[in-house]
Amino acid sequence: MAATRATARQPAAADRVVKPHGPTAAKRERILEAAMAVFGAYGYHKGALVEVAERAGMTHAGVLHHFGSKEGLLVAVLQYRDGEAVAGLDAREQVEGPAFLRHILDTVKENTERPGVVQAYTVLSGESVTDGHPAQEYFRERLRTLRHKIERTLAEVTGNSDPAELRDAANTLVAVMDGLQVQWLLSPDEVDMTRTVKRTLDMLLDRLSAA
Structure with missing residues (x-):
C-alpha cells in the first residue's frame, strides 16, 4: 500500500481483545471460547452443547443459563468473534x-x-x-x-x-x-x-x- x-x-x-468484567462475564467468555472451538471442529449441527459445557468447566444447564439456547450461543459466538458487544463483554472499537x-x-x-x-x-x-x-x-x-x-x-x-x-x-x-x-x-x-x-x-x- x-x-x-x-x-x-x-x-x-493484545490491546483489542474483549475484556471481561467480573465473574459472570468471565464465565461467559469461557463458554464462548469453548463454543468457538467445538463449532470450529464439528460445525454447528454436530457440535454438542455437552462438549461446550465440558470444555468450559460447566454443566449443560449452566451454558443454557447464560445463552438460552444453542442458537443463541451460536449468534453470541459470531458476535464475539467479530468483536461486538455480547453477554456483558465490551465491544472492540470500530x-x-x-x-x-x-x-x-x-x-x-x-x-x-x-x-x-x-x-x-x-x-x-x-x-x-x-x-x-x-x-x-x-x-x-x-x-x-x-x-x-x-x-x-x-x-x-x-x-x-x-x-x-x-x-x-x-x-x-x-x-x-x-x-x-x-x-x-x-x-x-x-x-x-x-x-x-x-x-x-x-x-x-x-x-x-x-x-
Whole structure:
C-alpha cells in the first residue's frame, strides 16, 4: 500500500481483545471460547452443547443459563468473534475511514495467530449457505456491511466514484480474504495471508486511482 495512503497502525491484538468484567462475564467468555472451538471442529449441527459445557468447566444447564439456547450461543459466538458487544463483554472499537484499510491488514495478521477462530469462522460461514441455518442471515448481513464499508473507504482513499468498480473491488477483496483462510487452514506453510491480501489491496488501490 502506498505510503501516502497508509494510516496509523491500529492497536495490537493484545490491546483489542474483549475484556471481561467480573465473574459472570468471565464465565461467559469461557463458554464462548469453548463454543468457538467445538463449532470450529464439528460445525454447528454436530457440535454438542455437552462438549461446550465440558470444555468450559460447566454443566449443560449452566451454558443454557447464560445463552438460552444453542442458537443463541451460536449468534453470541459470531458476535464475539467479530468483536461486538455480547453477554456483558465490551465491544472492540470500530475503525472508520482510511484507517480501516490498515485495520484489515492488521486483522489478517492477527488471524494467523488464532487458527481456532479462523477455523470456526470458515466452517460456520460455509455451513450458513444451507437451508434453515440459524447463522445464514448473520453472515449475509455481515458480508453486506463489510462490502459496503470497503466500498466507501476505497472511494474516499482513491477518489473513484464509479459504483460498479468500487463494488467489484470490494467483492474481490472479501473473496481473497475468505478464500485465503481456507487455503491457509489446509496448508499454512504455503500461504502468506497478510502478504497476499496486502498485494491484492495495493493492486485494487492502483487500479481505482488510475481510473
